[in-house]
Amino acid sequence: MARIVMKFGGTSVADLDRIRNVASRVQAEVAAGHEVAVVVSAMSGVTNQLVAWCGSLSPLHDAREYDAVVATGEQVTSGLLAIALQTLGVPSRSWTGWQAGISTDGAHGKARIAGVDGAALLASMAKGQVPVVAGFQGLGPEGRVTTLGRGGSDTSAVALAAALRADRCDIYTDVDGVYTTDPRITARARKLDKIAYEEMLELASVGAKVLQTRSVELAMKERVRVQVLSSFADVPGTLVVDEDEIVEQAMVSGIAYSRDEAKITLRHVPDRPGVAAAIFGPLSDAQVNVDMIVQNVAADGTTDLTFTVSRTDLPRTQSVLAEHKVAIGSETVLTDPDVAKISVVGVGMRSHAGVARIMFATLAGKGINIQVISTSEIKVSVLIAAEYTELAVRALHTAYGLDAA
């Protein structure tokens, strides 16, 4: 007998038929002898409606009221699923975030879970009940309802799995697992049986939107085994686990891409201490997230500095740079929004030389120019012209031996 937390996203509970389908899936796990707790999102569309109402009344609405309104979506689903489970003869009850002992900080609209007191849920499970917990929400320090921000229900599920010492946290979604790359780009993409937390994090942060970054971070920290699987197909998904659990580590596990990039180049920046701080300090103050940075020293005592930001931040970046033009001392600012970041990810690359070499050779072979390079322990990323995105992803997928047979 295992203890499992099952989490169902908005499309999995979009209407009553799908809620009944979810109830059947939960019933099957219970029938298999497992102890189950469930976390649910709002029925898809509901949250958007509630958000739209708040925004329509006031673009700058009180985040505490936004939370009071928006948290009702998950509350509805939890009650409906409990009824559907009872109808199948599975004892069940719904729990709001505050009832389930999920406490958060006071950052309304994007709160972080501060702690989970699982005692009440454990007592309920010990009585043979399946708790159905409203995801995406908790109780703030002032006794008000908070929401966790984007992807919050995944994080609720992982936090609950940690608090309940669950053997596994199954995240049901509309894809059936994590792939070696985006199947829309190449039909040769393969579903992975297992992937390491670190890899999942890199894939998530470069645009593979299967799990929210924060939930993966939490799973890694708490060592929660997470499975991503489809609520519509009855096939095994992808396990996100500690890398020690992955016996045969491929050099590269996946190829990710992000088109949400913009490149900025500052020409002829004076090559002296403090210049980088003069540039990136104000950007940080303006909440602009700078990603890749490269700097080339020129012969004349100046330097060219190139960095990337998310494309939506480009206008803000340009105005910050203009405002601090004198302090920076650069004459020319070049911008290019038509760039994409391609990343190869794999915990195996720590022990393999030559990952970057294969990447550069493959891209050169297709005539793709590399504009910026950055590396981490388990990732090599390059910036290229956006129009080459699909070509690059497909070529790399083949080059690293990831293609499906």
Added chain:
Amino acid sequence: MARIVMKFGGTSVADLDRIRNVASRVQAEVAAGHEVAVVVSAMSGVTNQLVAWCGSLSPLHDAREYDAVVATGEQVTSGLLAIALQTLGVPSRSWTGWQAGISTDGAHGKARIAGVDGAALLASMAKGQVPVVAGFQGLGPEGRVTTLGRGGSDTSAVALAAALRADRCDIYTDVDGVYTTDPRITARARKLDKIAYEEMLELASVGAKVLQTRSVELAMKERVRVQVLSSFADVPGTLVVDEDEIVEQAMVSGIAYSRDEAKITLRHVPDRPGVAAAIFGPLSDAQVNVDMIVQNVAADGTTDLTFTVSRTDLPRTQSVLAEHKVAIGSETVLTDPDVAKISVVGVGMRSHAGVARIMFATLAGKGINIQVISTSEIKVSVLIAAEYTELAVRALHTAYGLDAA
């Protein structure tokens, strides 16, 4: 400066424009120097949708889950109205039932308020905030959300007004007050400036659906001055108050009617002790509410017994009577669903003789036969053939001098 609880029903908050309109009304009271707390219902249609979902998943759903689902409707409105108020510059925050200190018994789906701890709301008001409380809900003894059953938001508002020692509880609805009779029956119906609790109770229980009976009972018990007024027209409404506050008491304040009646006559019931118990005991067990009862003793040692029930209870009544036929000893059961109850109501009739005489004479003058009569201290009711309903109401309205000038 007065302290006022303002309550807005579902049609008053049906969409964002109406919520903005409600915010303006609240703002006006605040601007007039009053201290205000608000109670809201769900946006009209929302509750029906949530109820339908529960019913569709299971006709016999768990009332605790029903409450978890349905209570979200009021929570949404309270958050939205708080945002709308803030937009007008009125400091405000939303409160769910459990946050506002409203505790109930554990009768999910039709809970009764057990107590209101107004301390948190009073503290909020002392800071200049307008609390917007989700009506229709509270916290049950097991820490679960309860709903109060039909008309519950009116009761929430009155209970809150009592706990906050408010000077008045204003119930905003889609009619602009309490009338001497149904304006759809006679254009001569007049809006009453004031009406006594007892009168309001009698009018509510005989079919004038302005306020729910339970809220009026609570207002009478707690001596809360209630005003019924329109959220769409800017005119004074009707005050429901202690009869001492009504200086010039009319003999009759209003004429009510109810078509939801059915008449049952048991012929030749043995005239001996215990027969009434044999009839009405089983009906009570079957949750059938018996209203008017008359009994005529016949010469042959038997009696004819006539009583009324609500029309929807007629089939159940017939099956109960058939089941207990032997114990009752009646040979013949006659039923008539085509009857209406007409009531004249007024606290003034305690001190006036002749109210019944005017009633009987007026109906006789129109050729209307009286089938059953019942009286209370402040009410005379008669049962007549349903087809005479409007004629009777109009004639009595004129006879008691209630017609508008």
